[in-house]
Each structure stands twice: as structure tokens, then as C-alpha cells.
Amino acid sequence: MAENVKHIDEAKEKAKQAAEATGKAVQERLQTAREKFSEVADSLGKGAGTASTKVKEKAGQVSTAARERYGVAAERAKQGYDKARKDLDHLTQDVNEYVRDNPGKAVLIAAGIGFLIGLIFRGRSHD
């Protein structure tokens, strides 16, 4: 009977030691897993930061290129407008000169143009 109790106690002690060892092993494994997780999270964060920087750089380049193109287009449009304005001024001067030299003809030509436009509109409104 005493021997049985002794065996039982020994078994209990062994089970206790095994449980402690298992617990330690699990904790160690958990710690390793935590460390690995942390490493992965850090590397992901760094990658995202690098990607974000690259995207920002690219966006900056695209924006600069677009601004340059807009500037060129605006300059061309302004040149075109200035040229058209000059041509119109010359045309106006020529017309004024012609009217001063030939007032009768100029008035009749203007009346004729108005007459033709009126005739066209008369035809359209009757359709």
C-alpha cells in the first residue's frame, strides 16, 4: 500500500514536470511566433513606405510635365490670338480705307449682302 502511494506520488511529480516542460515549450514557440510576426509587420511597413515615396515622386514628375505642356499650349494659344487680332485690325483698316474712297459702292455692297441674308432667312422661315 505504501509502495502504491509512492508510485502515485512519483507519477504525479513526473506529470507535473512534463506539464511544466510543455508549458515552457509552448511559451517559447509563442514568443518566436510573436517575434516573426513583428519582423513581417516591420518589413511590410517599410515596403509600403518605399512604395508611397515612389508613387509621390512619380506623381510629382507627371505634374511637372503636365504643367510644362499646359504652359506651352497657353503660349501658343496666346500667339494665335494675337495674330488673329492683328489680322482683324489690318482688315478693319482696309475696309475703312475702301469705304472712304468708294462710299457709294461700299454701301451698296453692304446692302446687297444684307439683302441676300434676308432672302435666305425668308426662304427658311417659309419652309
Add this chain to the structure above:
Amino acid sequence: MSAERDNLADELVDQLVATDLDWRDVVRSYPKTSLALAVVGGFALGRARGTTIVAALATHTADTLASNINEFLGDEVL
């Protein structure tokens, strides 16, 4: 020829405008306004009586042409 045409145009406008108005001076002083008024007047006339005027002009032209041909041929062909 060009001077004749200019005189013809001036005479035509003389007939349309009142005699006491120096329209040449007015047109030379205000060319843009004068032309604009002429265009508006022509437009109004074209819209109101355009077809009638064109028909009358066509008839007159045909008559003139016919009489010229008859004169040329020496006989009343048309």
C-alpha cells in the same frame, strides 16, 4: 470703267437718299455704322420683299436681253 461704276453706284444711292443729306460725308465719317445700317436695311428688304424684287429683276433682265438680241438681229425674233 471702274470710275463709271463708282459714279453709277453713287448715283443710285443719291436717288435712294434725301437730296439735302450729304450721305458721302456721313459714310466717310462713320463707316462702320453706315455699313451696319446698310446691311440691316438690306436684310429687312430681303426678308420683306426679297422674292418679289428678285422676280422683278429677273424679268427686267430678260426683257433687256431680248430687246438687245432683237436689235442685234434687226428683227423681232424674241
